[in-house]
Amino acid sequence: QVQLQESGPGLVKPSQTLSLTCSVSGGSISSGDFYWSWIRQSPRTGLEWIGYIHNTGNSHYSPSLQSRLTISILTSSNFFSLRLASVTAADTAIYYCARTSGISWSLDSFPLWGPGILVTVSS
Amino acid sequence: QPVLTQPPSVTGAPGQRVVITCTGTSSNIGAGHAVHWYRQLPGTAPKLLISGNNNRPSGVPDRFSVSKSGASASLAITGLQAEDEADYYCQSFDSSLSVNYVFGTGTKVTVL
Numbered sequence: 001q002v003q004l005q006e007s008g009p010g011l012v013k014p015s016q017t018l019s020l021t022c023s024v025s026g027g028s029i030s031s032g033d034f035y036w037s038w039i040r041q042s043p044r045t046g047l048e049w050i051g052y053i054h055n056t057g058n059s060h061y062s063p064s065l066q067s068r069l070t071i072s073i074l075t076s077s078n079f080f081s082l083r084l085a086s087v088t089a090a091d092t093a094i095y096y097c098a099r100t101s102g103i104s105w106s107l108d109s110f111p112l113w114g115p116g117i118l119v120t121v122s123s
Numbered sequence: 124q125p126v127l128t129q130p131p132s133v134t135g136a137p138g139q140r141v142v143i144t145c146t147g148t149s150s151n152i153g154a155g156h157a158v159h160w161y162r163q164l165p166g167t168a169p170k171l172l173i174s175g176n177n178n179r180p181s182g183v184p185d186r187f188s189v190s191k192s193g194a195s196a197s198l199a200i201t202g203l204q205a206e207d208e209a210d211y212y213c214q215s216f217d218s219s220l221s222v223n224y225v226f227g228t229g230t231k232v233t234v235l
Contacts, residue, residue, distance in 0.1 A: 047169065047212055047226035048124070060222035064124045096168055106216050107175065108224075109159035113168040 002027040004097045004114035012091075012121050018084040022097030022114060029078045030055045034102040036073060036080045037110060042093035052100065053080055087121045094118050125151060125217045127227040134233045135203045143230045145196045145213035151225055153194030156216040160189060160198045163210045163229075172211070173198070200232070208234045 008020035022036070029036065037052035051061035053071045061069045065084065073080040084091060099112040128146040135141040145158060152158055157176075161169035173179050173189050186201045196215075200207055213227035 045124075046126070046228055047214075049224035049226065062124070062223060063220040101174065105222055106155075106218075107157045108216065109157070109171055109174040109214065110161075110169075111171045111174070111180065113170070116168050 002099070002112060004099065004112060006095060006097050006114045006117040008117060008119070010118055010120060012087055012119060013123050014088055014121055015086055018082070018087050018091060018119055018121070020082045020095055020097075020117065020119070021079050022081070023079045025078070028075075029073065029080065030075045032102050035060075035100040035108070037098045037100060038071060038082045039096045039098055039110070039113075040093040041096070041116075044090065045093070048093075050082065050084075050095075089121050092119065092121045125219060125223070125225050127151065127213050127215060127225055129211075129213060129227040129230045131228070132231045132233065134235060135200075136235045137203055137205065139203045140199060140201045141203060141232065142200075143198045143211055143213075143232070145198070145227050147194045147196075147215060147225070148219075149194060150219035151194075151215045151217040152191065152196055154218055156218070158189070158191055158196040159214045160187075161212045161214065163212065169212060203234055205234050208232055 005023045012018045035052040038050040053059040068085045070083040094116045096116045097114045098110040100108040159174045160172045162172045163169040211230045217223040217225045
């Protein structure tokens with residue numbers, strides 16, 4: 001079955017750019033009508049949807065993060081990625097990649113998640 | 124950033140029924156968007172427990188059920204078991220500002 005795995009640095013300095021990759025295995029990232037998502041969790045903000053991207057490249061970002069955020073997808077290599085610029089300590093969190101249920105915006109859940117990666121923003 | 128409100132904790136004895144509430148607004152649950160529930164064990168990712176109107180993934184017992192009224196939703200656990208001890212989160216779509224998904228604040232279920 002399809003599995004997701006996050007990778008990237010666990011420590012990022014303030015003001016730098018956080019970059020993570022989500023590798024998709026067991027299926028093609030181009031199959032189906034799914035949106036490939038990033039979600040983060042911290043004691044301060046709880047679970048927070050960051051944004052997502054379709055295999056066509058169509059993307060949507062959280063209004064609170066969109067000025068610093070870029071999500072991209074590389075279908076030939078079966079992964080998608082996250083770049084969050086100008087990070088602060090408030091961006092310290094466990095970052096999860098996830099896939100939507102592929103129904104519609106109004107009805108979508110997140111039935112598939114990666115194990116998560118802890119990213120700490122500190123000098 | 125809109126958020127769904129849940130009680131921080133709920134406690135029950137084995138065999139009892141507990142209910143977790145999830146309160147939203149007219150731009151998410153109140154707008155008729157689906158509500159989904161997740162269970163999270165320590166050190167692991169949230170796992171989808173029930174989606175929409177009582178759609179349970181394979182392996183989730185029917186002791187778990189959901190309901191929705193107005194801008195609120197509820198998750199009920201009947202016949203509480205020790206293995207139900209976990210954090211539970213609700214999730215919905217919010218249409219106040221473009222595409223946006225919102226999660227609940229989370230509820231810790233403790234089994235006495």
